[in-house]
Amino acid sequence: MYNNYAELKNLQEIMQDANEFNVERIKKLNGILDRGINAYPYTFNPNSTSTYILNNFENINPEERFTIAGRIMLLRRMGKVTFLNLSDQDGNIQVYISKNDIGEEAYEIIKLLDTGDIIGVEGTVFRTKTNETTVKASSITILSKSIRPLPEKYHGIQDADLRLRHRSLDMIMNQEVRERFMNRSRAMFAIREFMTSRGFMEMDTPILDTKYGGGEAKPFITKVNAMDCEVFMNVSPELYLKRLIVGGIDRVFSMGRSFRNEGIDRTHYPEFTLFECYMAYADYNDMMRLMEDLYEDVFLKVKGTTKAVYDGMEIDFKAPWKREKMCNLVLRDTGIDVERLTRDEIVTLVEEKSLLREEIAEGFDLQEANKGDLILTLFEAYSESKLIEPTFVIDFPLDSSPLCKVHRENEELIERFEPYAFGVELGNAYSELNNPLRQRILLHEQADKLRAGLETASPMDEEFAVAIDVAMPPTGGLGIGIDRMMMFLTNSSSIRDIIAFPLVKR
Numbered sequence: 001m002y003n004n005y006a007e008l009k010n011l012q013e014i015m016q017d018a019n020e021f022n023v024e025r026i027k028k029l030n031g032i033l034d035r036g037i038n039a040y041p042y043t044f045n046p047n048s049t050s051t052y053i054l055n056n057f058e059n060i061n062p063e064e065r066f067t068i069a070g071r072i073m074l075l076r077r078m079g080k081v082t083f084l085n086l087s088d089q090d091g092n093i094q095v096y097i098s099k100n101d102i103g104e105e106a107y108e109i110i111k112l113l114d115t116g117d118i119i120g121v122e123g124t125v126f127r128t129k130t131n132e133t134t135v136k137a138s139s140i141t142i143l144s145k146s147i148r149p150l151p152e153k154y155h156g157i158q159d160a161d162l163r164l165r166h167r168s169l170d171m172i173m174n175q176e177v178r179e180r181f182m183n184r185s186r187a188m189f190a191i192r193e194f195m196t197s198r199g200f201m202e203m204d205t206p207i208l209d210t211k212y213g214g215g216e217a218k219p220f221i222t223k224v225n226a227m228d229c230e231v232f233m234n235v236s237p238e239l240y241l242k243r244l245i246v247g248g249i250d251r252v253f254s255m256g257r258s259f260r261n262e263g264i265d266r267t268h269y270p271e272f273t274l275f276e277c278y279m280a281y282a283d284y285n286d287m288m289r290l291m292e293d294l295y296e297d298v299f300l301k302v303k304g305t306t307k308a309v310y311d312g313m314e315i316d317f318k319a320p321w322k323r324e325k326m327c328n329l330v331l332r333d334t335g336i337d338v339e340r341l342t343r344d345e346i347v348t349l350v351e352e353k354s355l356l357r358e359e360i361a362e363g364f365d366l367q368e369a370n371k372g373d374l375i376l377t378l379f380e381a382y383s384e385s386k387l388i389e390p391t392f393v394i395d396f397p398l399d400s401s402p403l404c405k406v407h408r409e410n411e412e413l414i415e416r417f418e419p420y421a422f423g424v425e426l427g428n429a430y431s432e433l434n435n436p437l438r439q440r441i442l443l444h445e446q447a448d449k450l451r452a453g454l455e456t457a458s459p460m461d462e463e464f465a466v467a468i469d470v471a472m473p474p475t476g477g478l479g480i481g482i483d484r485m486m487m488f489l490t491n492s493s494s495i496r497d498i499i500a501f502p503l504v505k506r
Contacts, residue, residue, distance in 0.1 A: 071116065203244055203254050212232040343371040391419070431475075
């Protein structure tokens with residue numbers, strides 16, 4: 001470990017973008033070290049925070065001493081007096097340093113400080129003539145000397161790519177960005193707290209497996225060298241959670257990363273946080289109530305309100321949410337009564353009305369599509385974007401999922417729902433299929449599609465099929481995209497805004 005950094009003759013050998021500002025800061029670092037001060041000590045023990053002091057000033061004894069720590073964001077030297085703005089996790093507070101209070105030798109060290117440095121401050125609290133709550137320092141401890149200047153305060157990092165690449169700097173310069181990720185953590189805790197209060201147990205499921213399933217998605221593929229075999233990164237924990245239900249744990253959930261090797265856009269990302277839960281002796285009606293209650297609870301705990309603003313629109317996630325049948329929405333938005341018409345009759349009307357716009361028709365074969373595909377395509381094209389208020393779209397066409405029970409009142413539908421808000425799908429849920437023979441047939445059909453070249457189909461999972469053979473109780477299942485929930489919880493326009501460290505091309 002260097003005690004002095006004068007030996008670094010060519011700084012650019014270890015720091016690609018080194019410049020005169022880095023050199024100047026390293027000189028100050030050497031000045032600190034020359035005085036026998038460790039610029040990177042091992043520990044420090046603050047006993048308070050900026051927020052506590054600001055919120056409780058009226059009740060603070062003027063003689064009470066506080067110890068705080070944080071990063072210098074603003075530094076104003078005025079001869080024998082220095083003012084600085086110190087930022088910690090929760091906020092920021094002004095610090096007043098006087099040469100008369102800390103002594104001449106200590107004040108010389110203050111001259112070696114820069115914005116970006118992390119320091120500890122001990123002192124009392126007072127208010128300035130401008131009524132600003134301020135810590136009057138009696139001692140300063142250097143905790144970490146910065147050798148890189150912060151971005152310019154009023155402009156920060158303007159380039160969107162750089163903000164993603166250097167998220168730490170983005171968080172330092174923008175407290176609302178830091179608060180966004182702290183709110184994400186609070187929301188994750190609130191979800192676990194809510195589910196536990198409802199009798200659910202959190203379970204781990206594999207990230208790597210020799211097969212994949214539970215979602216229509218192209219998987220990521222890697223290799224386990226120790227076993228010399230190809231494995232897939234999970235696209236969903238669904239099949240494992242159902243096996244836990246079979247094993248006798250009646251209420252289970254998981255919340256973790258899933259991976260789908262597909263496109264990236266405002267609401268899609270290949271690595272995402274997926275929440276899934278399964279409840280024995282329940283159906284999709286129970287899961288609707290569970291989801292709307294969960295959303296309401298999380299929003300109240302994190303935001304203090306169930307209302308959210310997104311793209312300038314305000315909506316309310318307070319339960320209960322609307323329920324709308326998919327076929328009714330398609331009828332409303334296209335004029336085609338898809339529930340009562342045959343597949344060929346729907347095709348004829350689609351052609352007559354010229355409903356397959358170019359962006360819809362791309363990759364979609366109208367003549368080969370089954371009735372379910374037609375209904376889903378029309379819904380996605382003409383109804384999805386109009387679902388602004390939180391809404392459960394219920395009762396999907398029969399062939400839209402191999403893991404769902406047939407609707408108890410209409411054999412051409414299944415008991416499935418997708419929740420929507422701001423025109424964005426928030427999740428997916430079923431009255432889960434537990435007929436072992438029907439399940440095997442549908443799983444084999446998926447495997448046949450995969451062999452025929454459909455990359456988003458799943459291979460046969462014999463272990464899951466064996467579990468269902470043994471008997472799974474009536475079960476309701478629910479999956480929620482946590483990242484999309486966080487977008488609305490934090491008023492973020494893109495999914496990458498609420499992922500702390502998204503992929504950025506090198």
